[in-house]
Amino acid sequence: IDQFFRSSPLLILPLLFPINMDLLFLQFGLIFYCYGVYLHCGYEHSFISPHNGFINTSFQHYAHHARSSMNTPYHCGFFFKIWDQLFGTTYPESKGCFCAECARKNGERTLEEFKKINIPDYTILMKPGFWMTWDTLKIVAKE
Secondary structure (H helix, E strand, O other): OHHHHHHOHHHHHHHHOOOOHHHHHHHHHHHHHHHHHHHHHOOOOOOOOOOOOOEOOHHHHHHHHHOOOOOOOOOOOOOEOHHHHHHOOOOOHHHOOOOHHHHHHOOOOOHHHHHOOOOOOOHHHHOHHHHOOHHHHOOOOOO
16 A cells, blocks of 8 residues: 555646656656655754654664564555554553664663664675685586
């Protein structure tokens, strides 16, 4: 249902007024591509709270992947929270909120806590020699 409503501007807008279909598809693709990137970036922006009542944020998408299982799907709607609220797939408040906003309020996301994290040096991944070796070009027969 969410996908139907998400794609409805492609049907409704041309019926209401003349519109260039190429621009319509470009605009539609850019908006939802950018929104998809936002959902998958894993960063909870401060301009939209995960506790808002209307739009899914990257927190809901993270909860969908991190806390859902086969028998307990959470946050299955793409854009609007109404679908999760109607079908009972929101993450239960009784289990406690683990969003960044609540974690900051509880003092769990501080600079001191971040400095305790051991961050590996990923600069080696930027060197072509890491990815391209003579072994990369070898064709090895399976036994």
